[in-house]
Amino acid sequence: MNLELLAVFAGASIRLSAPMMLAATGELVSERAGVLNMSVEGMMLTGAFLGATFSWLTGNPSIGLLCGMLGVIPLALLQAFLSVTLRANQIVTGIGINILALGGTTLAYREIFGERSSAAIPGLAHWSPPVLGKLPLIGEPVFGQVWLLYAGLAVLLATSVIMRRTALGVALHATGVAPRSVDQSGLPVARIRYGAVLFSGVMSAAAGCFISIGDIHTFTEGMTNGTGYLAIAAIIFGNWKIGRTALACLLFGAATAMQFQLPMFGLHVPTALLIMLPYLLALVAVAGLIGRQTAPPALTQPFKR
Structure with missing residues (x-):
């Protein structure tokens, strides 16, 4: 098997997994605090639209990224207000916000870019580690990625350290396990959950920006496509x-990359099967067929003093 093709497949798998990793980093913190933020999809789509729009308007993708991450904060506050303050059903409110984001970004996109616009949008620069990027065969295909991917890995590692080694991490874990005990200890459960949802929103927006101005360099309606x-x-x-x-x-990400890479290896698999493969794996995960899952005990459960 051609090693160059394998390197291209590995690089594509990493690139396609990046937006999921960014969004999952924030969502994991939110769920650990007891809030299931089902509006991740809508926040990603909003971030993708705002990032693309402001990158196009200013000609600077870094400004687009910043505007995308800041612009999603009102949506995250809405999710937190509904879930934490009003104690509404977290799944229903999340899906409602996703529908709102889809309709809002579609309308705004058509008004700003035109219904069939394919305007090229300035994108984020690529970067590769000094040594790894110069490796033969695998250097550029695998490690020549958008710099936001490496920033996301740094955030993931920092989040892991904070969750495991700091008082804030202990408080987040405890809020998702026994919020009443956290409240009795004097810590503000609502503020912790608000902060977790806001972090989830900002990371989801960064994931959306990765798709629009990091990978594709354009915006299309519903472009997050279930990510x-x-x-x-x-x-x-x-x-x-x-x-x-x-x-x-x-x-x-690897399952998604197979849609584009398997024909290069001479393997002809029905396209529909390859398209559904990531979602089939997701169904296996949700159904619990890969072993016993242990969710935070207070996940989706509203807290009232």
Whole structure:
């Protein structure tokens, strides 16, 4: 088998897993705090649209990324207000926000870019580690990625350390396990959950920006195409552990990359089967067929003093 093609496949798998990893990092924190943020898909789509729009308007993709991440904060606050303050059903409110984001971005896209616009949008630069990027065969295809991917890996590692080694991480874990005990200890459960949802929103927006201005360099209606739901499934697949969740994202990314790479290897598999493969793996994860999952006990459960 051609090693160059394998390197291209590996690079594509990493690239396609990146938005899931970014979104799953934030969503894992939110779920660990007891809030199932089902609006990840809508927040990704909103971030993708705002990032593409402001990148196009300013000609600077970094400004687009910043605007995308900041612009999703009102949506995250809405999700937190509905879930934490009003104690509404987290699944229903999340799906409602996803529908709102889909309709809102579609309308705004048609008004700004035109219904059939395919305007090229300035994209984020690629970067590769100094030594790894110069390796023969695999250097550029595998490690020559958008810099946001490496920033996301740094955030993932920092999140892992914070969740495991700091008082904030202990408080987040405890809020998703026994929120009443956290409240009795004097810590503000609502504020912790608000902060977790906001972090989830910002990371989801970064994931959306990765798709629009990091990978495709344009915006299309509904372009996230279920990636936010795959990020949530990756958390279940990873049993709410950050390392396993990252590996699940890579697995889903590889399954997605097969749609484009298998014909290069001379393997002819029905396209429909390849398209459904990531979602089939997600179904396996949600159904619990990969072993017993242990969700935070207070996940989706509203807290009232």
